[in-house]
Amino acid sequence: MAFTPRGPEASFFEVLDQHRASLLAALKRGGEEPTGGGMCLASSSEVLSSIEKIIQDIVTSLARNEAPAFTIDNRSSWENIKFEDSVGLHMVSHCTTRKIKSDSPKSVKNFAIILKILSMIYKLVQSNTYATKRDIYYTDSQLFGNQTVVDNIINDISCMLKVPRRSLHILSTSKGLIAGDLKYLEEDGTKVNCTRATAVAVPSNIQGIQNLITDAKFLLIVEKDATFQRLLDDNFCNKMSPCIMVTGKGVPDLNTRLLVKKLWDTFHIPVFTLVDADPHGIEIMCIYKYGSMAMSFEAHNLTVPAIRWLGLLPSDIKRLNIPKGTLIPLTKRDQMKLDSILKRPYITCQPFWRKEMEIMADSKMKAEIQALTFLSSDYLSRVYLPNKLKFGGWI
């Protein structure tokens, strides 16, 4: 049931508005979006031609009595990834590659699977139909073995053809949720209004949504579904209206990232993250902001470097006197992840983030957002977030 949002007074958003102004100014100073490296949606004929070219190359190799092979960019190799403040992590133009050979028993199966998926993509594009990665897997689960194989090869094909996955007519299943002041039209004409009491699933066709309408002052990305639901229950979107909330339920899927990117590109409203004060939460935040290694080839379509860390900050733990009994010691895995994040290239341009992580490393403790409930059950939505937003408590 829709309800009339009743948010705080306009003065509440002064700092937010200033922040937005500075973001817009930074955008103007930065000029246009960096060219090159970005993947544009390819037309169907372009995709079909690319696949036909690959087949022709294979046939030509065979005619020369040479074993055909695919040359695949090493997407997940740090040597092929560079960091730019305006983009985040993205692939270098001349990156190292690996060969998937047809005459090696170690790689012949992969070679065959790539061809199989290419043939399926060809059919999808030709018939203008779509399938999810899961659909692809179930067409021949015995051949593919597991979903991860399919996912990786689809990404490899996307990288190889230099087109986004959407252009391959392969959709990813969305698990994310949206709530708040947002309306849009899906490609099939469906009107979506996210101002309902319950959240809306992130659509599977982000590129196809149109007529986005919002008055939101900010977009809050929430790491966990539990926290998102808690905020919904506390009527946060109404109390902080106008705003938008999104959750990826952990590590975000492609569609959730595409949506966040689209909202930023369309409205240029401040984007904040609310994650646990632990290395995993920080990593998730970094994925939204700077991108992931695996998807670095599509970074320009996915990253929002303007994202700010709202909470839970490690420094908040001490500042708010969160009981030590609610804290959790860092595990060895946490330590390793924290060390890894600290070494990443983007942390060097985020001194405040580094400082927060060093606080965590020194204390060897982490905290979930739920730790705030020990202060009061609605402390998060009633006190913590409103104060953070009003007084600019983000880094």
Next chain:
Amino acid sequence: MEGPAVAVCEILKYLIIYQRCETAGVSKGALLEGQLVISIEALNSKHQANTLHCVTTIAAAGSIYGGLVLKKLLKDMQSILPGFFANLNWTSEEAGHSQDASGLRPFQMIFEADVKPRTLMTDSLVIKNFLRKIITVLPKIRFNFSVKVNGILSVEIFGTPKFDTTELPCSRIHPVLGHPVMLFIPDDVVGMGLLGELTLTPAVALCPCPKVFSNQLNRISSISIFLYGPSGLPLIFPNSEQPTTAVFKDASYFIDWKKYRLSMVPNLDLSLDSGSVLPDVSYQVESGEGDQSQNMGPQGQTVLLFLFVDFHRGFPGQKMELWGVHTLLSAHLRAILRESHSVVQGCIQAAVARALEQHRQAVKAHQKLQASLSVAVDSIMSIMTGSTNSSFRKTCLQTLQAADTQEFGTKLHKSFQEVTQHRFLYHCSHEVKQQLLPERNEAEQNTDKAHENGSLELLAGTGEQTENKRLKRGSLGVEETGASRSAGALSPSEAASRRAEPTAAPLTFSRSRTGPGSGLEDAVWLQEISNLSEWLSSGPGP
């Protein structure tokens, strides 16, 4: 009326053992080389009807036999073939010491005998088979064998490797060496003069090479056993008094057939004139109950079991003693093996099990490859047939020179098979090269790993492969070596673990057909093939 075969074979054995003794201290571990000429000239006898008067000449080039005392040779021969030599006419003993133009003293001996035509024909086949068996182990000895009957001449040369310009699938076998075991010598045999140690080393291979497949090669159809004695010489004549099958009456010698749900039936249908090397013992393999896959399909693989019996004496013995040992072994092998039944059974079964395991892995890898290639071909065909881009379709057809989509699919599949097989040819020999590197004289496991990797590095065979399972010797002017599918590379896993020099079991017929004049390939092949007995004579292993 006894033919010349027995004498020829014994004399050849004698000469080869003599050569080994002469060169033992000079070139240890080197390949035994030489050229021997055997010629039989037969004319209708003037004194007897339906009888041929045969003049048999055995000659050898080089000076190695310069010290051979012909009288001693004859005396030794007479001791084992009294009946034959009683009727023999030796012509010109001095001919055995003539000089050639170079001043060297080549060896030659001539003997005559009257034989029935059928006997001569059979004996010719026996001699040929014997020569084939010798060159399996001693590839650098060449035999020139000619038979002239009433003016009609037939010549064959054995021991000459032949290259083929076409790229054929791997024509080698890849024997797996078993651990040598000591044999117990019965007292009565010891009393006859066999004073020393006898060892048995099995080598097992699958023929054809399991890494190059046709679709039918997924079962074992027969087992062929070859027996060799000291100096790498064939141990038992086919027409010996002692039936060779009796030696291995107990089929469980070879394998725990129950484990593999197979049973063995003696194959007595062995023909000398097939042109193949005749095994000493042969069995047909049939499936046991409930395993239908074994009986399906027209062809299968042959398990080749080479058993090398060698003799070691703790102190220097007389020259040519090995020849005497050979004779004793030929007569008493059954008793010796029976005395050592359990150890023989254990070592053979272990070697066979390893070879079969490699086969199983090769089959699995082959199936995996075939499945993948099938997916690849189907995917390409799906795009090709579904495309509305006529230019693309035309280009694909033209590239593979196909008239239509159906032909395109056939050629596509064939092309994939060929390129993957081509890669395997490299890898098949590459694996051997790796195994022969001195650095790789490590424990068995490392070589097993190479085997494992190699066995996975297989490629599909072609339908054009012939399916002759028998070992074939490509002798000049006799048969097409394209059909050959035996020989070559031994995995010196156990060999490497026993001594420093990289050696391989002396198994060879034709070489891997990678092209003529590939010098490196020659060198590797020759290095692979060395006299196993030479290696064994360095002493029993750990």
